[in-house]
Amino acid sequence: MLRKEANALTPQMYAELRQKVDFQEYSLEDVAKALEKTLFSVVIFDDHKPIGIGRIVGDDRIVFFIKDVVVDPEYQKQSxxxxxxxxxxxxxxxxxxxxxYIGLMATPNTEKFxxxxxxxxxxxxxxxxGMVKFVDKSYKIDNPMEDK
Incomplete structure (x- = not known):
């Protein structure tokens, strides 16, 4: 039986479902820290098995970003x-x-959805x-305003 639960997203659910759809993987420690900043999340369960997730980050008033909308491939095309x-x-x-402002970055071929x-x-x-950048910890950003 399918059920929906607000704010039940755990790092394990997040990591496992993202892995099933070949999304970027992160350490569970990083995921746990990120989920602390989530404004709202939703998990869809089939009995006790998480089969879909989504979350919102932002300032809770002016800016909202929809992130990590993921559905287990076995359950896709079922609303x-x-x-x-x-x-x-x-x-x-x-x-x-x-x-x-509500933003999101759609994966290819999901725009119509x-x-x-x-x-x-x-x-x-x-x-x-729309633009995106991924962090590379070895990259240094120079500030032209700093004295050299």
Whole structure:
């Protein structure tokens, strides 16, 4: 029997489901620290087995980022993702101020799914490309304002 539970996401669930869909892996220590900063999360269970997750990070008023919407491949195409997004969007609707920003980075070929919730693809006539950068700890950023 499927059930939905708010704010039940654990590092183990996060890591296991992301691994099933070949998402970037992180140490459980890093995941635990990150989940402490989650504003809201939702987990879909089949009995006691977690089969879908999603979470929101941000400032809880003006900026929200939807992260880690993952559904176990065995359960995809069964409206699990829709249920996750519906829960996330309801949370944002309750907390957000007028004109708050909701961002997400869609994995390839999932854009149409997110359009069902009102998201738009970029670039378009009003907005440039969305951008992303991954941290490389060996990379040094020079500050041109510092004295050399």
């Amino acid at each position: 699990i993702g829709y249920t996750i997004m519906h829960s996330l969007m309801n949370y944002i609707q309750e907390k957000a101020c007028e004109n708050a 997110y359009e069902k919730f009102g998201f738009i693809q970029r670039p378009n006539q009003d907005f440039g490309h």
